[in-house]
Amino acid sequence: MNLKKKRYIWGSIAILAGIIGIIVLYVSVTASPLHFVSQRNIEINSVVDFSSFVKDVKDGNLEDVTIDSSAVNVKKIGEYNVIYKYHDKEYSLKVKVVDTTPPTFDVQSKSVALHQTIAPEQLVKNVKDSSQTQVTFAKKYTFDELGEKEVEIIVTDEYDNQTTQKTKVKVVEDKKAPEIIVGNASVIVGNDIDLNALASVKDDFDPKPTLKIEKNELDIQKKGNYKVKYIAEDVSGNRSEKEITIQVIDKTGEDEKVVYLTFDDGPSRYTPEVLDILERYHCKAAFFITGMNSSYRKYISTAHNQGHTIGLHTYSHSYSKVYSSTEAYFQDLEKVGQLAKDYIGFVPKYIRFPGGSSNLVSKKYTPGIMTKLSKMVEDKGYIYYDWNAENGDGYAKMSQSEMLKRATSSSEKKIMILMHDANGKQNTVDILPKVIEHYQKKGYTFKAIDDSAIVPHQHINN
Numbered sequence: 493m494n495l496k497k498k499r500y501i502w503g504s505i506a507i508l509a510g511i512i513g514i515i516v517l518y519v520s521v522t523a524s525p526l527h528f529v530s531q532r533n534i535e536i537n538s539v540v541d542f543s544s545f546v547k548d549v550k551d552g553n554l555e556d557v558t559i560d561s562s563a564v565n566v567k568k569i570g571e572y573n574v575i576y577k578y579h580d581k582e583y584s585l586k587v588k589v590v591d592t593t594p595p596t597f598d599v600q601s602k603s604v605a606l607h608q609t610i611a612p613e614q615l616v617k618n619v620k621d622s623s624q625t626q627v628t629f630a631k632k633y634t635f636d637e638l639g640e641k642e643v644e645i646i647v648t649d650e651y652d653n654q655t656t657q658k659t660k661v662k663v664v665e666d667k668k669a670p671e672i673i674v675g676n677a678s679v680i681v682g683n684d685i686d687l688n689a690l691a692s693v694k695d696d697f698d699p700k701p702t703l704k705i706e707k708n709e710l711d712i713q714k715k716g717n718y719k720v721k722y723i724a725e726d727v728s729g730n731r732s733e734k735e736i737t738i739q740v741i742d743k744t745g746e747d748e749k750v751v752y753l754t755f756d757d758g759p760s761r762y763t764p765e766v767l768d769i770l771e772r773y774h775c776k777a778a779f780f781i782t783g784m785n786s787s788y789r790k791y792i793s794t795a796h797n798q799g800h801t802i803g804l805h806t807y808s809h810s811y812s813k814v815y816s817s818t819e820a821y822f823q824d825l826e827k828v829g830q831l832a833k834d835y836i837g838f839v840p841k842y843i844r845f846p847g848g849s850s851n852l853v854s855k856k857y858t859p860g861i862m863t864k865l866s867k868m869v870e871d872k873g874y875i876y877y878d879w880n881a882e883n884g885d886g887y888a889k890m891s892q893s894e895m896l897k898r899a900t901s902s903s904e905k906k907i908m909i910l911m912h913d914a915n916g917k918q919n920t921v922d923i924l925p926k927v928i929e930h931y932q933k934k935g936y937t938f939k940a941i942d943d944s945a946i947v948p949h950q951h952i953n954n
């Protein structure tokens with residue numbers, strides 16, 4: 493080997509060694525001193541110690557590492573970056589929030605009608621999971637034999653975690669016909685009436701029984717009383733019928749003398765007595781109900797079936813609640829609307845504000861709320877009534893003779909009298925026959941509120 497060749501080889505080795513040296517130096521300067529564990533998944537909604545992702549710190553202490561995990565949302569599935577700071581340098585670590593926890597739930601046993609089906613949702617309760625869940629049967633079940641049948645229910649969350657449980661379904665014969673809740677109604681000649689909206693149907697098994705309406709006779713263009721028949725049938729073929737009378741009425745004549753008795757705050761223990769008196773004198777009236785006296789609710793149906801008007805007066809009648817905001821008012825009103833529907837089959841559109849539309853109490857809770865509410869209720873299709881006469885039973889310490897004097901002091905052709913159907917209002921019941929007799933002698937008739945009634949509005953003061 494000549495000298496030239498030797499020099500060339502040695503030179504190459506030296507250059508190579510130099511390059512390797514530089515690489516080693518570079519790696520030793522820039523390589524991360526933080527070593528992370530390989531499992532970087534976080535279970536959704538769990539409490540995480542982000543320092544536990546650091547396996548070790550080369551030539552250092554974990555205490556010198558500061559961690560910024562503010563980008564991580566443990567309540568949401570996804571990938572996030574956690575920043576670890578060590579000796580003025582930042583190291584970013586990707587972590588994943590995952591959901592591997594299956595849902596939990598309780599089963600309940602239910603009955604199903606022979607040959608019918610039941611929704612699996614009806615057999616579970618208290619489903620808990622951090623994501624949306626779906627309830628299914630483990631397979632398709634049929635219920636064609638009487639007796640108990642074991643079924644398997646699967647609850648699956650959005651990330652396919654599943655829990656399966658067994659429960660029992662009792663297969664029974666369905667012999668009970670659906671119940672039709674509907675009462676008599678009236679409509680002004682030529683106006684539309686939604687017969688479907690007047691009725692609701694309940695059944696012990698069938699969530700949606702069919703409802704047919706026979707209204708062959710009904711002629712909305714002609715004054716008179718018409719029979720309308722409702723026929724309901726459940727999936728098991730049980731049928732029930734109910735016949736009502738639709739009164740097609742004239743708009744009340746201008747010269748006709750009418751008293752509209754209105755009872756607020758009921759039903760109460762006095763309701764049956766009031767209804768008896770009204771029946772004895774062939775009077776109709778209106779009841780603006782609340783939800784407060786649950787033990788007397790059956791009288792809502794009784795009053796309705798006897799031809800009286802059921803109106804709404806809010807569920808709680810609590811000023812601080814219903815006048816705290818317009819949302820709170822409507823929530824409360826809708827609640828009493830649903831209550832009414834349970835007893836008469838539909839949500840009444842006739843309402844009365846607690847304290848009337850002129851009340852000043854509402855100002856204490858929300859200035860200007862009555863101005864807003866009086867418009868909003870009308871936009872939603874309700875009609876609100878104040879009154880143009882009263883018996884004074886809202887005031888404390890008024891004698892019966894004073895009350896009677898007040899109640900009979902009006903000489904308007906159309907009188908709407910405010911009264912109360914509430915516990916403690918014995919005087920109201922006691923003088924009621926005399927109030928009725930007074931006006932009947934003068935040629936007044938007592939009517940329920942319908943679309944032909946006057947709509948007295950007082951001045952809005954708030």
Ligand SMILES: [Zn+2]
Nearest residue numbers: 756757846847
């Ligand atoms: Zn009231």
